Amino acid sequence: MLADMARGFLDGAAPVTKLRELRxxxxxxxxxxWKEMADMGWAGxxxxxxxxxxxxxxxxxxxxxxxMGKTLAVSPFLSSAVIAATALRQMSDARAMVALGKIASGxxxxxxxxxxxxxxxxxxxxxxxxxxxxxxxxxxxxxxVVDGALADRLLVLARTAEGLTLFxxxxxxxxxxxxxxxxxDARDAARITFENVEATxxxxxxxxxxxxxxxxxxxxxxxxxxxxxxxxxxxxAFDMTVGYLKERKQFGVEIGRFQALQHRAAHLWCEIEVTxxxxxxxxxxxxxxxDNAEMAVSLAKARATNTAILAVQEGVQMxxxxxxxxxxxxxxxxxxxxxxxxxLGDYSYHAxxxxxxRGF
Amino acid sequence: MTANxxxxxxxxxxxxxxxNCPEEMRDGLMAEEGICWGGKDWVFTSEAxxxxxxxxxxxxxxxxxxxxxxxxxxxxxxxxxxxFEERARINARSPLESFGIWMLGPALLHFGTHEQxxxxxxxxxxxxxxxxxxxxxxxxxxxxxxxxTHGEDKGDHxxxxxxxxWTSYADKADWIFALVRTDRDAPKHKGISFLLCDMDQAxxxxxxxxxxxxxxPFCETFFTDAVIPKxxxxxxxxxxxxxxxxxxxxxxxxxxxxGAGLSGGGRxxxxxxxxxxxxxxxxxxxxAMRCEVDALAIGLTLERYxxxxxxxxxAGDASAMLKYMGTELxxxxxxxxxxxxGSDALEWDGPxxxxxxxxxxxxxxxxxxGTSEVMLSIVSRRVLGLPG
Numbered sequence: 001m002l003a004d005m006a007r008g009f010l011d012g013a014a015p016v017t018k019l020r021e022l023r024x025x026x027x028x029x030x031x032x033x034w035k036e037m038a039d040m041g042w043a044g045x046x047x048x049x050x051x052x053x054x055x056x057x058x059x060x061x062x063x064x065x066x067x068m069g070k071t072l073a074v075s076p077f078l079s080s081a082v083i084a085a086t087a088l089r090q091m092s093d094a095r096a097m098v099a100l101g102k103i104a105s106g107x108x109x110x111x112x113x114x115x116x117x118x119x120x121x122x123x124x125x126x127x128x129x130x131x132x133x134x135x136x137x138x139x140x141x142x143x144x145v146v147d148g149a150l151a152d153r154l155l156v157l158a159r160t161a162e163g164l165t166l167f168x169x170x171x172x173x174x175x176x177x178x179x180x181x182x183x184x185d186a187r188d189a190a191r192i193t194f195e196n197v198e199a200t201x202x203x204x205x206x207x208x209x210x211x212x213x214x215x216x217x218x219x220x221x222x223x224x225x226x227x228x229x230x231x232x233x234x235x236x237a238f239d240m241t242v243g244y245l246k247e248r249k250q251f252g253v254e255i256g257r258f259q260a261l262q263h264r265a266a267h268l269w270c271e272i273e274v275t276x277x278x279x280x281x282x283x284x285x286x287x288x289x290x291d292n293a294e295m296a297v298s299l300a301k302a303r304a305t306n307t308a309i310l311a312v313q314e315g316v317q318m319x320x321x322x323x324x325x326x327x328x329x330x331x332x333x334x335x336x337x338x339x340x341x342x343x344l345g346d347y348s349y350h351a352x353x354x355x356x357x358r359g360f
Numbered sequence: 361m362t363a364n365x366x367x368x369x370x371x372x373x374x375x376x377x378x379x380n381c382p383e384e385m386r387d388g389l390m391a392e393e394g395i396c397w398g399g400k401d402w403v404f405t406s407e408a409x410x411x412x413x414x415x416x417x418x419x420x421x422x423x424x425x426x427x428x429x430x431x432x433x434x435x436x437x438x439x440x441x442x443x444f445e446e447r448a449r450i451n452a453r454s455p456l457e458s459f460g461i462w463m464l465g466p467a468l469l470h471f472g473t474h475e476q477x478x479x480x481x482x483x484x485x486x487x488x489x490x491x492x493x494x495x496x497x498x499x500x501x502x503x504x505x506x507x508x509t510h511g512e513d514k515g516d517h518x519x520x521x522x523x524x525x526w527t528s529y530a531d532k533a534d535w536i537f538a539l540v541r542t543d544r545d546a547p548k549h550k551g552i553s554f555l556l557c558d559m560d561q562a563x564x565x566x567x568x569x570x571x572x573x574x575x576x577p578f579c580e581t582f583f584t585d586a587v588i589p590k591x592x593x594x595x596x597x598x599x600x601x602x603x604x605x606x607x608x609x610x611x612x613x614x615x616x617x618x619g620a621g622l623s624g625g626g627r628x629x630x631x632x633x634x635x636x637x638x639x640x641x642x643x644x645x646x647x648a649m650r651c652e653v654d655a656l657a658i659g660l661t662l663e664r665y666x667x668x669x670x671x672x673x674x675a676g677d678a679s680a681m682l683k684y685m686g687t688e689l690x691x692x693x694x695x696x697x698x699x700x701x702g703s704d705a706l707e708w709d710g711p712x713x714x715x716x717x718x719x720x721x722x723x724x725x726x727x728x729x730g731t732s733e734v735m736l737s738i739v740s741r742r743v744l745g746l747p748g
Binding site for chain 1: 648661663
């Protein structure tokens with residue numbers, strides 16, 4: 001039911017043409033659209049009701065993300081409504097409740113600044129948060145900060161004396177320089193430089209040297225929702241492709257009559273159907289057994305990554321030359337799939353997690 | 361069913377298993393040498409195997425989801441999950457496997473009369489009668505409905521002549537369920553009946569076929585003036601294709617799940633490979649990880665479809681997807697196991713037992729019960745609606 005409602009809204013308010021318009025106008029954010037999503041309770045999907053959210057749970061967040069993936073809807077949903085909200089809701093203090101309220105209303109957006117190299121690897125974080133009086137001084141560089149050029153606040157992972165610490169700071173604090181990345185998917189991402197940026201104890205999310213206690217659940221929620229979005233993306237690309245097979249004629253017949261193409265399409269459908277099971281499982285595990293959800297989440301992200309990549313490749317191949325043109329939408333799907341494949345851990349990263357959980 | 365009731369069921373079942381499963385039956389052996397097939401001529405491999413079958417049969421645990429009056433335990437889907445979890449927990453062998461359980465049971469439960477169910481199912485559940493499946497013919501493989509075996513109407517019985525092929529374990533079976541053409545004038549799919557035939561008669565002969573795996577699980581089965589009484593029909597005359605299609609769905613789910621070792625209790629592939637390789641080389645490890653990721657996701661899909669079936673939404677044509685994905689994966693898994701086994705895997709009954717035979721056997725997975733190509737065509741036409 002949530003899926004039907006979301007699809008109805010997105011088909012009207014955020015079709016792929018909307019992404020095209022934004023790109024052509026050099027924009028990476030649609031403030032009016034995000035406001036509408038917030039009004040529907042999507043921005044607060046993981047925000048407790050007492051903080052003003054709709055608190056629908058992780059499975060519901062996945063459903064919304066999956067529908068967004070089908071039309072490549074542009075929004076800070078994953079960064080703010082899923083990742084930041086999940087991190088903040090681990091806190092019970094009044095400040096966190098206020099912050100969560102602002103996420104739910106759409107008033108504040110967040111971005112997660114973790115990556116420093118070309119691959120997702122939080123444990124390898126080098127960026128330093130040096131103790132300074134009662135607070136810290138942050139210096140270093142982050143890259144591929146998704147939604148980072150326009151976000152109001154940043155969740156920054158940095159190394160402290162005894163481990164990693166997560167900071168929640170406004171993006172316009174002195175010493176922060178943001179350089180918008182010109183991304184292939186036409187979405188917001190940034191390279192961010194921190195020069196002696198001041199942070200107080202109040203800016204620390206969770207405990208000093210214990211970032212993962214807060215960050216791990218947030219990453220898991222983000223990875224699962226991203227996997228859901230990618231599965232929606234695969235389904236969107238697939239639907240376009242099957243539609244094309246039914247109408248495009250060559251040699252006097254619909255090309256969907258050719259067994260070579262039928263079997264490619266059927267195989268792709270099988271892969272999407274299997275991946276959808278992994279997505280459902282991840283949402284269920286996050287809601288019901290969050291402490292044991294790690295393998296389910298990695299399974300979902302690993303499967304979704306391969307499935308989305310396959311779907312867009314098959315999409316272009318079966319569309320032929322038209323699939324290679326910018327005027328046609330398939331290219332948007334292909335580029336977003338590649339960016340999503342990389343974000344929050346690629347196939348190998350998550351397959352390794354699954355393998356470790358399975359004892360090898 | 362409330363959580364409390366399910367917890368109580370689990371506790372009771374756990375205690376029963378602890379008390380009743382003989383120690384020798386707790387080695388989790390799923391390979392051929394560990395299977396009890398039952399039947400009139402079955403020779404138990406041990407006293408424990410016999411005891412385990414009898415104890416399970418008395419509780420209905422050989423066919424846990426069948427109704428109690430037909431020899432089952434009447435478990436619902438949630439209880440069934442718990443049943444197999446608990447059985448796997450103590451690594452217990454399955455007490456009985458058979459085509460009677462997998463195929464005849466579902467067919468009769470769906471299409472049979474109450475009298476037929478009462479007559480045929482309890483002996484299956486107790487492992488007293490062993491069944492085999494007579495579907496394929498030399499001229500009817502992927503084109504399964506091209507059945508030529510003919511049943512001539514003789515009033516109170518059919519006189520059957522023809523040949524079946526790939527009848528698994530026909531040489532050891534007591535009865536066969538077969539697709540027989542009972543109307544030669546009707547269109548291909550409309551003149552077939554689903555008949556039950558006692559193989560203990562002069563008109564039925566079997567001949568094993570030696571396979572590349574070195575064993576002969578498959579047979580040719582010949583009908584020469586075999587007699588099948590009229591009451592031994594499942595469903596209506598000339599409507600056997602409906603029964604056959606229904607059963608194929610079951611068969612596909614079974615091959616996809618069972619074949620890929622996804623139905624619980626299976627060891628992680630990486631662990632199996634580590635038995636023979638101290639350190640997995642990078643290629644093997646990458647392939648194994650991909651297989652493991654896919655196996656887990658396919659297993660979840662199998663469970664999802666079972667849940668849907670319980671909720672009344674049949675998976676139907678989507679079972680073709682499971683069959684295709686599960687069997688193709690299983691072939692890859694066995695290639696990896698051969699690879700990890702190295703030269704030890706290359707001997708018949710060598711240090712790794714029957715690993716080579718098992719590997720060769722999997723090559724049939726994507727052929728039997730409908731080839732991978734037939735599965736993809738089913739998905740393409742019936743699920744995607746592409747023009748045929």
